[in-house]
Each structure stands twice: as C-alpha cells, then as structure tokens.
Amino acid sequence: xxxxxxxxxxxxxxxxxxxxxxxxxxxxxxxxxxxxxxxxxxxxxxxxxxxxxxxxxxxxxxxxxxxxxxxxxxxxxxxxxxxxxxxxxxxxxxxxxxxxxxxxxxxxxxxxxxxxxxxxxxxxxxxxxxxxxxxxxxxxxxxxxxxxxxxxxxxxxxxxxxxxxxxxxxxxxxxxxxxxxxxxxxxxxxxxxxxxxxxxxxxxxxxxxxxxxxxxxxxxxxxxxxxxxxxxxxxxxxxxxxxxxxxxxxxxxxxxxx
Amino acid sequence: xxxxxxxxxxxxxxxxxxxxxxxxxxxxxxxxxxxxxxxxxxxxxxxxxxxxxxxxxxxxxxxxxxxxxxxxxxxxxxxxxxxxxxxxxxxxxxxxxxxxxxxxxxxxxxxxxxxxxxxxxxxxxxxxxxxxxxxxxxxxxxxxxxxxxxxxxxxxxxxxxxxxxxxxxxxxxxxxxxxxxxxxxxxxxxxxxxxxxxxxxxxxxxxxxxxxxxxxxxxxxxxxxxxxxxxxxxxxxxxxxxxxxxxxxxxxxxxxxxxxxxxxxxxxxxxxxxxxxxxxxxxxxxxxxxxxxxxxxxxxxxxxxxxxxxxxxxxxxxxxxxxxxxxxxxxxxxxxxxxxxxxxxxxxxxxx
Amino acid sequence: xxxxxxxxxxxxxxxxxxxxxxxxxxxxxxxxxxxxxxxxxxxxxxxxxxxxxxxxxxxxxxxxxxxxxxxxxxxxxxxxxxxxxxxxxxxxxxxxxxxxxxxxxxxxxxxxxxxxxxxxxxxxxxxxxxxxxxxxxxxxxxxxxxxxxxxxxxxxxxxxxxxxxxxxxxxxxxxxxxxxxxxxxxxxxxxxxxxxxxxxxxxxxxxxxxxxxxxxxxxxxxxxxxxxxxxxxxxxxxxxxxxxxxxxxxxxxxxxxxxxxxxxxxxxxxxxxxxxxxxxxxxxxxxxxx
Numbered sequence: 001x002x003x004x005x006x007x008x009x010x011x012x013x014x015x016x017x018x019x020x021x022x023x024x025x026x027x028x029x030x031x032x033x034x035x036x037x038x039x040x041x042x043x044x045x046x047x048x049x050x051x052x053x054x055x056x057x058x059x060x061x062x063x064x065x066x067x068x069x070x071x072x073x074x075x076x077x078x079x080x081x082x083x084x085x086x087x088x089x090x091x092x093x094x095x096x097x098x099x100x101x102x103x104x105x106x107x108x109x110x111x112x113x114x115x116x117x118x119x120x121x122x123x124x125x126x127x128x129x130x131x132x133x134x135x136x137x138x139x140x141x142x143x144x145x146x147x148x149x150x151x152x153x154x155x156x157x158x159x160x161x162x163x164x165x166x167x168x169x170x171x172x173x174x175x176x177x178x179x180x181x182x183x184x185x186x187x188x189x190x191x192x193x194x195x196x197x198x199x200x201x202x203x204x205x206x207x208x209x210x211x212x213x214x215x216x217x218x219x220x221x222x223x224x225x226x227x228x229x230x231x232x233x234x235x236x237x238x239x240x241x242x243x244x245x246x247x248x249x250x251x252x253x254x255x256x257x258x
Numbered sequence: 259x260x261x262x263x264x265x266x267x268x269x270x271x272x273x274x275x276x277x278x279x280x281x282x283x284x285x286x287x288x289x290x291x292x293x294x295x296x297x298x299x300x301x302x303x304x305x306x307x308x309x310x311x312x313x314x315x316x317x318x319x320x321x322x323x324x325x326x327x328x329x330x331x332x333x334x335x336x337x338x339x340x341x342x343x344x345x346x347x348x349x350x351x352x353x354x355x356x357x358x359x360x361x362x363x364x365x366x367x368x369x370x371x372x373x374x375x376x377x378x379x380x381x382x383x384x385x386x387x388x389x390x391x392x393x394x395x396x397x398x399x400x401x402x403x404x405x406x407x408x409x410x411x412x413x414x415x416x417x418x419x420x421x422x423x424x425x426x427x428x429x430x431x432x433x434x435x436x437x438x439x440x441x442x443x444x445x446x447x448x449x450x451x452x453x454x455x456x457x458x459x460x461x462x463x464x465x466x467x468x469x470x471x472x473x474x475x476x477x478x479x480x481x482x483x484x485x486x487x488x489x490x491x492x493x494x495x496x497x498x499x500x501x502x503x504x505x506x507x508x509x510x511x512x513x514x515x516x517x518x519x520x521x522x523x524x525x526x527x528x529x530x531x532x533x534x535x536x537x538x539x540x541x542x543x544x545x546x547x548x549x550x551x552x553x554x555x556x557x558x559x560x561x562x563x564x565x566x567x568x569x570x571x572x573x574x575x576x577x578x579x580x581x582x583x584x585x586x587x588x589x590x591x592x593x594x595x596x597x598x599x600x601x602x603x604x605x606x607x608x609x610x
Numbered sequence: 611x612x613x614x615x616x617x618x619x620x621x622x623x624x625x626x627x628x629x630x631x632x633x634x635x636x637x638x639x640x641x642x643x644x645x646x647x648x649x650x651x652x653x654x655x656x657x658x659x660x661x662x663x664x665x666x667x668x669x670x671x672x673x674x675x676x677x678x679x680x681x682x683x684x685x686x687x688x689x690x691x692x693x694x695x696x697x698x699x700x701x702x703x704x705x706x707x708x709x710x711x712x713x714x715x716x717x718x719x720x721x722x723x724x725x726x727x728x729x730x731x732x733x734x735x736x737x738x739x740x741x742x743x744x745x746x747x748x749x750x751x752x753x754x755x756x757x758x759x760x761x762x763x764x765x766x767x768x769x770x771x772x773x774x775x776x777x778x779x780x781x782x783x784x785x786x787x788x789x790x791x792x793x794x795x796x797x798x799x800x801x802x803x804x805x806x807x808x809x810x811x812x813x814x815x816x817x818x819x820x821x822x823x824x825x826x827x828x829x830x831x832x833x834x835x836x837x838x839x840x841x842x843x844x845x846x847x848x849x850x851x852x853x854x855x856x857x858x859x860x861x862x863x864x865x866x867x868x869x870x871x872x873x874x875x876x877x878x879x880x881x882x883x884x885x886x887x888x889x890x891x892x893x894x895x896x897x898x899x900x
Contacts, residue, residue: 053501077504084499090360091494091549096275101492105504109485112552113274122272134272157503304825325827325857332854333823388847389787446672447689448785448838448871455788455820462788462822463851579825580816581788 004029004064004160004193005050011058012042012049019045020217023059027161027195032187034204035197036228037214038238043197046214047163050195052076064160077105081154083164087146089138095149096134099124102156124155127190128182144175151182161193162186168200176200180207205229206252213237229253276550284553288560292342295564299338299571304578305329340464340528341570341584342563343472345535347525349562350476351518352536353543353554354483357490358514359420362544366536369427371519373434374404375526376457380441383452389463394527401523404430405516420497423515459532459585461570468528475524479517480559486510487551494549532585534592535562535569541599629747632708632730639703639725642749647696649706649715650688653729654679655878656741657705659757660750668699675872675880693718703727705744733800734765734885737877757879764882765804768889771896772806780807780892781831781860784871786838786848788820798837798874801881805888807833827857833892834860837871867891 005027012020019042027033035043048054049061052068061068063079071079081102089098102124103117125131128148133141138149147167154162164183168176184207187194198204204211205225213221213228215237221228231244234255241258301307307326314322315330351366359368366372378400382393407430412423442453489510492500500507543558566584569591573584628638647668648654654673657666663678671687674680683699686692693715696704704719708730719726727747731737738761745754780802784790792798793814802809810831811821836848845868855861869891873884890898 051502053498073506074504077502082502084496084502087496087499089495090362091357091544093491093495093549094275096272097491097548097550098495100275101495101503104488104492107488112276112278118272118274125272304822305828328855328857329824329827333827386844388844390847451785451790452787460788574822579821580814580819581822583788 003027005195006062007050007059008062009059010049010056010061012045012054012056018217020049020056022218024219025212025222027193029160029193030187030191031210032184032194032196032208034208034211034225035195035214036199036201036204036211036237037220040216041214041237042217043214044165045217047082047165047195047197050161051080051082051163074105077157079159080161080163081157081159083147083150083154083162083167085166085169087150092137092139094134095130095136095138095141095152096121096125098138098149099130099152099156102153105157120158121152121156124152127155127186128152142175143171144178147171147175147179148182151179151186155186159192161195164194164196166197166199168198168203176203180204183207201229201255202247202253205254206247206250225253229255276552281553281556284547285556285560288557288564291564292560292567295567296338296342299567300330300334302571302575303329303334304575336466336469337461337464337570337574338567339466339469340472341461341567343469343476344461344525344529344532345539345562345564345566346559347472347476347521347562348532348536348566349539349543349558350480350483350555351522352562353540353551353558354490354514354518355536356540357494357551358511359424360494360496361424362541363537364424365533366518366522367431367531367533369423369515369519370404370408370430370434371401371522372404372526372531373431373438374407375401375523376531377434377438378403379456379527379530380438380453383449383456384441384445390465394468397527398523400434401519401526404434405519405523409515455583456530457585458583459530459588460583461529462574462581464529472521472524472528476521479521480555482517483514484552484555486514487555490514490551491549530583530585532566532588534585534588534596535566538592538595539565629727629743631727633728635726635728637725637727637747639747643701643703643725643747645699645701645703646748647685647699647701647704647724648673649685649691649696649704651675652731652737652876652878653705653707653740653744655876655880656744657748659741659879660745660748660754662748662750665748667701668696691715693722697722697724703747705729705747707731731797731877732795733797734804734877734881735762735800737797737879737881738762738765740877741879761879761882765885768806768885769804771898772804772889772893775806775893775896777806777808778832778892779810779829780833780835781810781826781829782874783834783836783848784818784838784875786836786844789823789826790818790820793817793819796875797877797881801874801885801888802892804885805892807888807892823855827855830857830859832859832863832865834858834866835869835874835888835891836866837869837874865891 007025010023211228247254355364375397379397382396412426539562569587573582645667651673668685669682742758791811794812
C-alpha cells in the first residue's frame with residue numbers, strides 16, 4: 001500500500017479569489033478519506049484539481065509519483081474516476097450502456113467493446129449490486145440505485161483513485177448508508193483509494209479512516225475522525241455551535257446542533 | 259458491516275449490447291428499405307412508368323422506351339439521389355446537434371447555418387444569379403458567415419459552452435431571418451415566388467452534379483462523426499462527466515460543429531430549407547434502437563434518406579402535374595408527429 | 611329664352627360626365643382630369659400612349675415604361691399602395707385595376723373624395739378597350755378611338771393570318787425555378803391563342819401553376835417561350851437545359867425563344883407588339899410582311 005496521491009502546497013484561484021491555498025494532502029491506496037467543510041471552502045475545487053479538470057497555479061499534484069500534467073486525458077481517466085453528485089440523463093440509456101461508458105478511456109476510436117471490457121463491467125456491476133438492474137433504463141431507477149450505477153461506471157474505469165462529490169446528499173437515509181457501506185468495502189477489499197466529499201458528517205465520521213476539514217481553502221484539521229470532529233473545530237470552521245458526543249451504538253463521533 | 263445484500267451471482271460473461279455484426283445487420287436492413295423506397299419512387303410520377311419498363315431499363319434491354327429512359331435517368335433518379343443525400347445529411351446533423359446540445363429538440367438548423375444559407379440564396383435570387391452555380395455559392399457563403407458568427411459569439415474563455423452556442427445560434431437565426439423578411443417584403447412578384455419555393459425546400463431540377471459535390475464531403479464527414487460516436491454517447495451524459503472520463507470535449511464539440519455545419523451548409527445551398535427531417539428521424543431512431551450513437555448515426559442517416567425520398571415523391575405527385583415544395587410535406591408529417599410525441603411522452607424523452 | 615337660360619344653368623350645375631367602371635361603379639368627374647394617379651404600370655403606359663403623360667402626377671414602383679414615367683413620384687407598389695402619398699399628391703382621378711389593387715385602398719380614396727376608376731382587362735381585346743375607355747375618361751376621346759382602332763387592326767391581322775393554320779402546342783414559362791406557367795384565365799393565354807398557338811397548360815386548375823419537367827416532356831410542346839422579367843445571360847442557361855431533352859419537339863428543332871415578359875403580361879398597348887412577336891415565333895411560315 002503506497003501513497004497513490006500526493007498534493008504539495010497546491011494553490012488554485014478562479015481569477016482573483018483563491019479557492020485553495022497551500023494544500024498538502026495525501027492518499028494511500030485502500031484508504032477511505034472524508035473531506036468536510038462549509039460551502040465555498042474549496043471541497044469541489046479540490047476534487048477537480050485532483051482529477052485534472054482544473055490546473056493548480058501553485059504547488060503540484062502527484063499521482064503515483066508523477067505530476068498530473070504528465071498524464072494524457074485518457075491515461076488520467078484510467079487512474080482517477082470521479083462520481084458527481086447527480087447526473088441528469090437527457091437521453092435514455094440502459095444501466096449497462098451507462099456503465100460501459102466507463103470503458104471509454106480504454107477503447108480506441110473505431111473499436112468496439114471486447115471480452116475484457118465486458119468482464120470489467122460485469123465485476124463493476126456485481127460489486128455495486130447492479131447486475132439485476134442491467135437492462136433497465138436509467139430513468140426508472142431510484143436515487144440510490146442511480147448513485148450505485150454511477151459508482152459502477154467509475155469502477156469500470158479500473159481506477160486507482162475514486163473521487164466522490166457529495167454522493168449521498170440527495171439520497172434517502174437507507175441509501176446513504178448503502179453507499180458508504182459500498183465505499184468502505186471498495187476501499188478495504190480492492191485497495192482503491194477513495195476520497196469522499198460529504199455533508200453527512202456523522203456518516204462520514206463512522207466510515208472514513210481519515211478526515212480532512214477545510215476552511216477557506218486551507219486545511220484546518222486532519223487526522224482520524226475522533227480528532228477532527230470536535231465541537232471547537234466545527235464551531236471554528238462552520239461557525240455553528242454544536243455538541244459532539246459518541247454515538248452509543250457505533251462509538252463514532254456524533255454531531256448535534258445546539 | 260452488513261447493509262447491502264450479498265447476492266453473489268455465478269460468474270458469467272454478459273453480452274455486449276452492441277457488436278459490429280449487429281450494427282452491420284441493422285444497416286443492411288435499412289439499406290434494403292432505402293432500395294425499396296428508391297424503386298417505389300422511380301415508379302411514381304406524372305408520367306407512367308411500370309415495373310416492367312423499369313426492369314428493362316436497368317438490365318439494358320433494347321426494348322426500353324426512350325422517353326421512359328429519359329424520365330427515369332434524367333429527371334427522377336437525380337432527384338431521388340439528391341433527396342437521399344439531403345435526407346441523410348439532415349438527419350445526421352440532427353442526431354449530432356441533439357447530442358452536442360444535449361437537447362432532443364435541436365435540429366440541424368438551430369445553430370444559424372441554415373438562415374445564413376437562406377440569406378445568401380435570397381440575395382443570389384435577387385441579383386438574378388443562376389441556380390447552377392451562382393445561387394449555391396452565395397448560399398454556401400452565407401452559411402459560412404453564419405458559422406463564423408456563431409463561433410465568434412459563442413466561444414468564451416472556457417470554450418464552446420453549449421448554452422452560449424445555442425443562444426448565439428438563435429440570435430443569428432432571428433437576425434438573418436429578419437433580413438430575409440425585409441427582402442421578401444420589398445421584392446418584385448416573380449422573385450418572390452422563387453424565394454418562397456426555395457425557402458421551403460425545393461428539389462425539383464436536381465442534377466447529378468449537385469450530388470457529386472455533396473457526396474464525397476458527406477462520406478468523409480460521416481466517417482469522422484462516426485469515429486466520435488462514443489464521445490457523443492458520453493457527452494450526452496454530461497460535459498463534466500465526459501471530461502472526467504477522458505473525452506476531449508472541446509475538440510469533439512468543435513469538430514462536430516464544423517463538420518455538421520459544413521455539410522448542412524452545402525445541402526441547404528442546393529435544396530433550400532427542408533425542415534423537420536433532422537428533428538423527427540433521430541427521434542424515431544432513438545425510439546427504435548436506443549441512444550447509442552454508434553447505432554444512431556447510421557440508422558438515423560439512412561432513415562433520413564428514406565424519409566426524404568418518400569416525402570419528395572409525395573411532393574411531386576400529390577397535386578400532379580403541379581409540384582409542392584418538399585418542406586411543406588415534411589412539415590405536414592412532422593408537426594403532427596411532434597404533437598403526438600409531446601402528448602404521449604411529455605417532455606421526458608426516456609424510451610419506455 | 612328661359613329654356614336657353616335653363617339649359618345653360620343645367621350644364622353648369624350637372625357634372626361634366628359620369629362613367630361606369632369595370633366594377634359597375636359610377637365615377638363622376640367635373641371636368642377632364644388634370645392630375646392623374648396611375649395605380650398600375652400598365653395603366654401608366656396607356657396614359658402616356660394617349661399623350662396624357664404630363665397629367666400623370668403619381669405612378670407605382672415598376673412603371674418604367676416609357677422611361678419618362680420613371681421620373682414621376684412613386685405611390686408605392688402595385689400590391690402595396692401608399693394611400694397617404696396618393697392623397698398628398700392631390701389628384702382629381704386615380705386609375706387602378708380590379709386584380710391587384712386592394713379594395714381597402716379604393717374605399718379610403720373614396721372617403722378622401724378622390725374619384726377612382728377601375729379596369730379589369732382579361733384579354734388582349736380588353737386591353738385595347740381600356741385604351742379607349744381611359745381616353746374617354748380623360749377627355750382624349752378622339753385620339754383614343756383612333757389609337758385603339760389601330761391596335762385592333764394589328765391584333766386582327768395576326769389573328770386572321772393564323773386562324774386557319776394548325777395550332778402548335780406552345781409552352782410559356784414565366785418563372786425559371788420553380789417552373790411556372792399560365793392557364794386559360796390569363797392574358798398570356800389569350801396572346802398565345804390569337805397568335806395561332808395552343809397553351810400547353812391551358813386546362814390546369816391553378817392560374818399560375820407550377821409544372822414538372824416530366825409533364826412537359828409528355829405534352830410535347832413545339833415551341834417554348836421563356837418570359838421572365840430577368841434579363842441577361844440566364845436565358846442562355848435555361849435554353850441549354852431545355853435543349854437537353856431531345857424528346858421535346860421544341861428542343862429538337864431548337865425553337866426556344868425569349869420574349870420580354872412585359873410584352874405578354876401587361877394589358878397595355880405593348881401587348882399587341884407582344885402578339886405580333888408571338889405570331890412570328892409560332893408561325894414563321896406565314897408571310898408576315900404582306
């Protein structure tokens with residue numbers, strides 16, 4: 001298990017405002033890391049910088065030891081997979097077709113999917129329990145099912161790092177847990193490095209190995225969940241008075257607004 | 259940790275949804291349809307041509323009637339060929355633009371190319387230029403101007419943003435159309451009729467030379483666009499998603515926009531504005547075969563050829579010996595079909 | 611004596627004349643009109659033909675014959691008349707056609723107190739009659755009768771020379787794309803008939819029908835006349851296209867001609883010239899000089 005991702009003093013600005021400043025961050029393979037912070041603290045920007053969509057003006061992003069800029073678009077897509085919050089599908093595709101899109105970086109221009117591609121997709125569907133949904137049109141699925149399909153698509157990219165931007169924000173309680181269960185399994189069983197941005201502090205604290213709290217583009221606190229999720233941290237970063245205790249069943253940090 | 263059930267299914271391979279053989283098979287079936295509609299169209303018209311006579315002509319029998327030979331080879335066939343090529347191009351453009359703009363209501367004319375072509379043609383008609391060379395050239399020049407303006411207006415620092423491009427296209431359409439209306443309002447009667455006929459799409463007096471000009475461009479364009487079919491699949495799922503999956507979205511959009519606009523510009527130069535083909539046929543294709551653009555591109559294009567040949571045949575026979583502009587027929591078929599679509603599906607476009 | 615005075619006063623009190631126009635409307639004029647607005651190019655031509663050019667104070671857009679007429683103030687186009695402009699010219703007579711000029715215009719001019727005289731020439735004969743009636747209307751009766759008589763003679767001459775000959779099928783193309791022609795309800799048809807030909811599309815239901823090339827090939831016209839308002843090299847290109855169909859008799863013999871459209875579609879004195887030209891084209895075998 002090595003460091004798959006390393007950010008050294010990364011800074012990014014949209015024009016005049018700095019969204020990220022002096023960010024140092026690393027990710028091990030097999031690790032599930034949660035990123036927290038209020039809106040505008042730079043969480044989404046961080047993901048986009050890691051994914052190569054945005055280029056950091058300062059510092060460097062190293063993926064498997066090499067700078068991101070050294071990777072071509074498709075090479076990068078083979079290593080890093082991003083799962084967005086919600087996808088609006090204007091056209092009707094079946095679940096299988098959607099997951100197959102994850103193979104895009106592996107196929108050349110006029111090539112059709114082959115045996116290996118189908119095997120990878122099969123695995124991705126199985127891991128996310130979407131096999132029985134395979135033929136269904138994406139529109140017919142529930143929020144939780146859609147999110148699993150997106151994760152399956154990301155898995156089809158055979159990535160080393162998976163990034164998720166608030167995957168549970170729009171989901172029912174039951175599906176929230178389902179997704180985090182899945183992420184934990186993926187990280188710990190397959191060696192995938194997973195970075196999750198989430199507003200569901202309790203849930204993230206329960207599942208993540210490590211947490212990073214951002215404030216105004218800088219890291220305010222990082223470490224195991226119990227160390228990061230404290231009333232003083234939250235007050236300082238979120239500007240909100242809370243009490244933090246331990247969930248009696250799971251012993252993980254539980255945040256209650258005062 | 260529990261949570262997700264552990265239905266481990268035995269490992270089997272799943273079949274890929276699209277294999278090259280399937281694609282070839284579907285294309286061949288459509289080609290068969292195309293062939294049938296061509297034969298049908300050759301038989302219909304003001305002059306009587308029977309199956310027998312047609313057969314004689316094509317096997318080169320000396321019994322062939324000279325007049326029938328003339329009518330079939332010099333009047334109907336060039337027109338059918340041009341109609342086929344035009345329908346092919348319009349549907350192709352429709353599919354690609356609907357994917358690029360992620361909007362099932364887009365048609366190939368939405369980005370202003372057609373109004374530029376129309377304006378060029380109208381000016382050519384006013385100047386009294388010929389339909390052989392002068393008017394198509396003016397029309398194409400107008401189309402190029404429209405393309406250029408859309409690019410200039412639609413590009414922003416971050417590249418070709420869909421909504422900006424769309425707005426640019428709409429504005430240019432409106433602007434050029436107003437100039438066209440100005441010319442229509444101030445034109446002499448005889449020019450008027452010519453203009454109106456052209457604006458509704460006119461395939462009469464088609465020549466093989468016209469098809470020969472468009473044909474190669476269309477062929478190359480199709481190959482290029484087919485190579486981008488998977489890109490289009492991914493782009494319809496969202497541009498950011500596409501970026502994350504490794505698609506060079508900017509480049510794909512630019513290439514698609516330019517190739518389609520050039521083809522449409524050419525087509526419009528020769529046959530005027532034939533609406534609804536690029537709007538309906540892609541929908542029919544999607545309803546029948548799904549949204550994978552590797553299938554959709556050839557299916558819609560061939561379907562468009564069949565559709566327009568059929569519509570043109572109706573246009574030249576329904577009030578025989580007079581003719582209607584073919585755009586009237588496509589609108590007559592297209593508009594009610596669209597109302598039907600909206601009523602049965604609302605504005606959701608999922609194939610159920 | 612009293613009778614004399616009464617008669618004299620009567621002639622002062624009554625209007626100079628009342629005329630009935632093509633719609634049966636009564637048009638009263640106090641005296642010979644001195645300021646005439648012409649609402650159709652053909653009527654402009656007739657007025658000048660009658661030597662009344664100076665009295666014309668307003669013409670429509672395409673009144674370019676004779677050339678002097680082009681200098682007169684414009685009152686809009688044949689279909690789109692500018693009523694305000696007409697009224698501002700303070701005419702004492704406006705002449706127009708039933709066909710083109712919209713009825714709303716007539717009502718407005720009526721309200722403005724301007725006498726409107728409408729004509730409706732549908733044949734060559736009607737066109738010549740219009741010369742006479744306009745002449746009467748404007749106080750140039752004698753000249754009008756002389757001139758129209760001359761026109762009748764010329765018309766009749768063409769008719770007589772061709773009436774007993776075989777009438778070949780003539781195709782008249784009035785628009786290049788789409789191909790358009792005329793049916794029996796047009797003055798063009800009348801010209802063809804008088805010139806000893808048969809209009810290929812005489813029996814079509816539409817007045818200005820579009821027609822397919824196939825149909826023309828089937829009906830085998832012996833003469834093709836192209837009358838388009840567009841002058842110049844286009845005729846050669848169009849002629850070349852027709853020559854590609856050797857099945858058409860006219861193409862085989864090369865009898866494809868261009869005739870200036872004004873000479874065939876304007877119900878003016880020039881239509882007789884058009885008739886004479888058509889006669890020569892349709893029946894070149896006739897000794898026209900005698």
